[in-house]
Amino acid sequence: MRIGIVSDTHLPNLIRDLDELGPEPARFFASVDLILHSGDLTSPMVLDWLEQFAPVLCTTGNNDPIADQRCQELQILDVHGWRIGMVHSLRRGFRPMAELLQLFPTPVDIIVAGDTHQEVLQYRDGVVVLNSGSPTFPHHKDLRLGTVGVLELAPDRLQAEIVLLGQTPGKPNPGTPARLELQRSSGPSADTP
Template identity: 30%
Template sequence: MKVLIVSDTHRRNDNYIKVLERVSPVDMVIHCGDIEGSEYLIAECAGCPVQMVTGNNDFFSDLPREKEFQIGHYKVWLTHGHNYYVSMGNETIRQEARMRGVDIVMYGHTHKPVVEMEGGLIAVNPGSLTYPRQEGRRPSFIIMDLDRKGIAHFTIHYL
C-alpha cells in the first residue's frame, strides 16, 4: 500500500498536483490541514480515498479537527497539530498520541518535515508543499509504504 501524506497547501495546489503526477498511483492521500477551501480539489485529483482535517487557517471548513483511522494494522491519529503546540516541539502531541493508544500520529502546522520513531510511536509531519520553513525551504511531502509484511516505511521527498 502506498500513501501520500501532505500538509499546509494553503489553497495553492500546483505543487500538490505535481506531486500526484510524480508519485501516482497511490492508494490513499492524507492531508494534515490548512487546505483553505480546496477540499474538493484535493479529493477529486487524488483518485483514491482521502483523509483530511482542518488546520488553523481552515476557518469555514466542515472537515473534522481530528480523525482516527486504520492503515493496515496501524492505528493512525490525524490532526493539524496547532492545538498541541507543535511549533514549540512535538512532545505534547506525542504524549497525547500515547494516551490515545495510537501507533502513528500525523500532523502539520510547522511546515517542517519530520519522521520520528520512538518507543513504538511514529510521529510524521510532511512539512509544506507551499510554504516550506526547513533549511533549504524546499516543498516537501511523505510517502508511506506498507511492505508485504504490513510494516510501514516513511520517506521524506522534496520538489
C-alpha cells in the same frame, strides 16, 4: 497500501491548485492509494483537486476558516493493523510522547501532523511521528515546491519517507529527505542525510 501525506497547502493564497507549481505534485499524488491532509488547506478546492487522485481524509487547520464536512479536528484510521492518528498541530515544541498520545482517544502507532511547514520524521517511544512539511511554502519560505510524505504499510512492515517534490527555478527546495523502516517485531531502521 501507499498513503500520501500532505499539510499546509494554503491555497488559493497565490495559486488555485498544485498544478500551477508544475507536474510534480500530480505525479506524486497519482502514485498513492489514499491521501491524508493534516490541515491548513484554506480552501475546499484543495480537497477537490486531491480527490481526483485518491480518497482523502483531512483534519482542520488553524487557517481553515470555512468548515468543510470532509475535515475533522482529529482522524484515526487503521491500515493493516497500524493505527494512524492525525491532527493539525502537535502544539509546537518537543513534548514527551505520553503528552502527544493524549491528543488521541485510543493508542496510535503513527502520528501525522502539520502546522510547522517543516518536515519531521522520527521514531520515539514506539511511535512514528510524521510531519510532511508544506508542498507550497516549505519552511515558511515564499511560494515554491516543498515536501510531502509517504507511508507504505503492510501487516508486518512500515516504511515512511519525506519526499522533495523538486526544485522551483531560482528558489531552492529547503526540505530534507528522510526515510524510516520498521518491522512489526523490531525497532526502526532510519536513513536520514
